[in-house]
Amino acid sequence: MTSISVPRKVFQGVAKRADMFRILDRHARRPDRFAGALSAIYAGEWFETDETSYTYMLDILPPLWMLAPIFTMREFMTGSVTSVFYAIRIDDAVRYFHTYCDLSDPNSVEAMRSAILDRETRPVRAMSREERLEHIWSTTAEDYRGYAGPRWPKPMQGHRTVMLYGGKEGTLLKLLCTLTDDEIAAKLPVHLRHLPTVLAA
Incomplete structure (x- = not known):
């Protein structure tokens, strides 16, 4: 949310x-x-x-x-x-x-x-963690993003979810806000993966 x-x-x-x-x-x-x-x-x-x-x-x-x-x-x-x-x-x-x-x-x-x-107008091209997550949400197809429903613990219900590819384990659904740095990088296009994380002041 x-x-x-x-x-x-x-x-x-x-x-x-x-x-x-x-x-x-x-x-x-x-x-x-x-x-x-x-x-x-x-x-x-x-x-x-x-x-x-x-x-x-x-x-x-x-x-x-x-x-x-x-x-x-x-x-x-x-x-x-x-x-x-x-x-x-x-x-x-x-x-x-x-x-x-x-x-x-x-x-x-x-x-x-x-x-x-x-x-x-900041001198360094960078993305915050929040911007990375919002970009992922904006670019993920509707079939692969959604909201935690009644099967999730009550505090998590209504929060945004995205589908991830888990390799041998197949796909898994995860809360957008809990993605690790590696999971975020995997969901971003190549040209955005290695930008500095902290925005210049």
């Missing part, structure tokens, strides 16, 4: 349109999807996309509001949380980002923009 709505990068690299739509609702199969407020699950998630996807989303519906290169979608994901798209100049290049912001907080859109700038 995601517990608090702090800014968190959920995909490494640039998500093209097909990737973007898959990532937009990474929590579609949550067992409690319609059971209450899920704002904290979505609010704070962000990832980079491309100009084509940014323009496509701008053209789907008139935005709820638009301020220069930032616009918000008219349709809300849950409660007061909706998609916000940014075009941000970083190192002399315009880059495009999608976030979920809780518009009940008037500072959320600017806070997310600041968080993205802070993360993407």
